[in-house]
Every structure is written in C-alpha cells, then in structure tokens.
Amino acid sequence: MSSAQQLQPVLDRIDADFDNSLARLFDLLRIKSISADPAFAEDCKKAADHLARDIATLGFATEVRPTAGHPAIVAKANGGGKGRPHVLFYGHYDVQPVDPLNLWHRPPFEPAVTDHADGRKIIVARGAEDDKGQLMTFVEACRAWKSVTGSLPVDITIIIEGEEEIGSKNFVPFLEKNKAELKADFALVCDTGMWDRNTPAITTSLRGLVYEEVWIKAANRDLHSGVFGGGAQNPIRVLTKILGGLFDDNNRITIPGFYDGVKDLPPDILAQWSKLNLTAETFLKPIGLSVPAGEKDRLLIEQLSSRPTCDVNGIIGGYTGEGSKTVIPAQASAKISFRLVVGQDPDKIRKAFRDYVTARLPKDCKAEFGDHSSAPAIALDWNTKPLAAARRALTDEWGKEAILMGCGASIPIVSDFKRTLGLDTVLVGFGLDDDNIHSPNEKYDLTSFHKGIRSWARILSAFADAPKG
Numbered sequence: 001m002s003s004a005q006q007l008q009p010v011l012d013r014i015d016a017d018f019d020n021s022l023a024r025l026f027d028l029l030r031i032k033s034i035s036a037d038p039a040f041a042e043d044c045k046k047a048a049d050h051l052a053r054d055i056a057t058l059g060f061a062t063e064v065r066p067t068a069g070h071p072a073i074v075a076k077a078n079g080g081g082k083g084r085p086h087v088l089f090y091g092h093y094d095v096q097p098v099d100p101l102n103l104w105h106r107p108p109f110e111p112a113v114t115d116h117a118d119g120r121k122i123i124v125a126r127g128a129e130d131d132k133g134q135l136m137t138f139v140e141a142c143r144a145w146k147s148v149t150g151s152l153p154v155d156i157t158i159i160i161e162g163e164e165e166i167g168s169k170n171f172v173p174f175l176e177k178n179k180a181e182l183k184a185d186f187a188l189v190c191d192t193g194m195w196d197r198n199t200p201a202i203t204t205s206l207r208g209l210v211y212e213e214v215w216i217k218a219a220n221r222d223l224h225s226g227v228f229g230g231g232a233q234n235p236i237r238v239l240t241k242i243l244g245g246l247f248d249d250n251n252r253i254t255i256p257g258f259y260d261g262v263k264d265l266p267p268d269i270l271a272q273w274s275k276l277n278l279t280a281e282t283f284l285k286p287i288g289l290s291v292p293a294g295e296k297d298r299l300l301i302e303q304l305s306s307r308p309t310c311d312v313n314g315i316i317g318g319y320t321g322e323g324s325k326t327v328i329p330a331q332a333s334a335k336i337s338f339r340l341v342v343g344q345d346p347d348k349i350r351k352a353f354r355d356y357v358t359a360r361l362p363k364d365c366k367a368e369f370g371d372h373s374s375a376p377a378i379a380l381d382w383n384t385k386p387l388a389a390a391r392r393a394l395t396d397e398w399g400k401e402a403i404l405m406g407c408g409a410s411i412p413i414v415s416d417f418k419r420t421l422g423l424d425t426v427l428v429g430f431g432l433d434d435d436n437i438h439s440p441n442e443k444y445d446l447t448s449f450h451k452g453i454r455s456w457a458r459i460l461s462a463f464a465d466a467p468k469g
C-alpha cells in the first residue's frame, strides 16, 4: 500500500485519539523546564527523560545525551525504506521564565483548555505553543502512523534540545560533535506560525541581526550646566542628533551602503503577499497604533519581513533619578539593532554604522563601540521538492492555499543546520500572533494542536511519496 492510501486511517486515528494526545501534552506542560534559571535544572532533566521515554514507545532508538548545559534528546527510527527521504526533526523542550506571575489568569504549569474571549478553545500554559505544543504535533503524528501501520512513512531522526530559550550555546557544539550521526536529507523545524487562524504557512525567509552599542564621550567628567552649559559639548545632544539622522523623511535608513545587495521580492511572491492584505487596521490597531512606520513606498508586510530595519532599543545618559539635576554628562550611549535581509553582510553593516557615527562626531567628542551579536539573514529555496510536498499537504489539511512567508525574526538553528550539517530546513508551525509566547497566559489554539498533528501526518505521507531531495 502506498503511504497515500494509508493516510486516511492515520488521520482517523488522530481524531479518535485526540483526548489522549492532549493528555500527553499536558503531562509535558506540567514539567517546569525553565532553562534560564539554574533552580529548574532538575526539571529540565525531567522533561528530557519524560520525552525520551515517550518517544521510545514509538519505536525510536532514543537517548538522552548530556551537553555542557541541559541535556538533548536524539531519537532515530527507520521507516521509509529505499528511496524515501530521511528527515531530521528539531524542537526544544525548554521554556521561558513565567514572571510576572501575577498577570497569569491561572498557574502557568497547570495546563487547561479554556475559552478564548472570541469563543475559540485554547490550551493555556507556559510552553503551550513554544515549543512543547508545537513539537508534540510532530510526535503525535508519528504515534498515529506507528499505531495504524506499524511503522513510519520515512526515516526520522528527532533531536530536541533544552537551551533554545537561552541561545542554544551548548547545542551548537553538540551538533558539531555529532554531525556524522545526524545525517539526513533535510531538516524540519516546528517553531513558527500560520499566516492566520485559517491559513497555513511555510516560513521561507528569516531576517538576520546586527546589534551594536555606542558610547559618545566628551568632557573628562560630568559638568555643572550653569557653569559649562553653552560652552561644553553635551554627549546626549550629539548622540540624539546622530540617531535622529538615521532615517530620511520616507523612513529609509540613511547609512551609506545600507541597502547594497537588498533585492525586491520576486513578482509572484509580491503578488501573493499583496493579496494577503495585511493592513494597519488589523496589525497595528491591536497594539494601539494606526500608521506603518517603515519605508513609505513599501507594503506593511514587506516592512515587517522582507525589508531591513534599524531600531534604537535603548538610550542611556545623564541624570535619570528623581527630581532635577543640572548636569552635562560626560557620556551618553545607545543600544541599536538592525534586522537584516538576504544580500546584506552583517560585518559590512556594522562597519557602515560605525563609519556613519564617526563621520558625524564634532570636535572634542569620541565614540566607542561594542558588538553584541550578529547573524546573517536566511532565504530558503522556494522551489525544493520537500517544500512543495509540505505545501500541498498543508493546503489539503486546511482547505486553503499554504502561504510562503517571511519571518521578521531570526531562528539561528536554521543557519546552524546549514553550516554544521549541510541541511536545508522546512519551517512549518501552527502558532498564531496572539499566542502570547514568552509572555503571561501563553496559549495554543486547540485547533492548532489538532490540525497540526493531522498536518504532520499528511506531510510525512507527502514526503514518502515524493522522490528524495
């Protein structure tokens, strides 16, 4: 029997077993696997052990492996047989801290299905979406395949880490060290979202990041503004003038060379995105805004995902305490980040920014710079067979054409997979913008969880029937 013929009974099994799937997700959500806080290290271990035990019941050879930080899970199962692809699925069991606790409507590690204000059924708990709910959609799809057919439709390696929320700094060396045994044809990451509640999506581009800090220094000490004001340079004035000049009247960034290498979207993608009709009304109104602040000649959706940005994330300087103090500070500083798109080189952008600041310094002022982080943008090939197969499967499940979309943020693991394992990634997820990830009252729509499981069941079938590569 082809995997397409086996699919319907697998989908039926998912529906029939859904209450149990939910119960298994709840078991995982009850574990307080907060990676950032050393007080929860045992809970992280518990989450890894719990998941490993569960995945082992699906016929995977499963191990919990130590890293220099929280452990990782590696699980492998043969299923496909000759000619079928081998996929590497990635997820993370760690979650963000839960504070401020008083803003939660219920305890964050006591999951429950509740009613959203608009009537949707939602799963509420820390990790409900990011990433426990999302990773369990894949695990549950594997379970249904295994229980109906006795095997999996393709070869699968599952890796689940416990430090995504704190930068994966021990996981990347773990990948390097174990790259020989993590060979696969391509990777799957379930940590992204849908276009909207009814429209599935595959994320095909991720913006990069350059994060800079700049200190402007003038006099050798803080000064009395009555004695020195008018005659002495004020670093806050210098800093704000330079930062104010970063944008022109059309909200384009003025740093020379900033847009070098930035390409327009392919016409078919631009046409698809225009039809999505993302408006200020729908996107900005919920956050109390009304007019897009990016380049005036670009669609809002372009401003958010396919165009580079600059944001001042913090300004520090002078007297900020109670009351007043007539001081001219000796220094002022700012934290500035740039979201990058494909074609921009993070090192060149960093240098261009530093040159821009330095060229605008008045006499007696100097600038010092600090480099916080950088990552290039990623654009995945729009035309691979796995992507086309996943797109068809998602369209079948949701009854609506799956969108190829850009993500304004970065998911560093995608470039790590490319660099260490040579793998391209297909990014499929069922999160929604209102899931409150990293915030109080994190939720996952019950529909996201249910149809997410069904989607993966279909995607695995589509991979099995598509030729390799």
Ligand SMILES: [Zn+2]
Binding pocket: 096, 130, 165, 437, 438
């Ligand atoms: Zn997260």
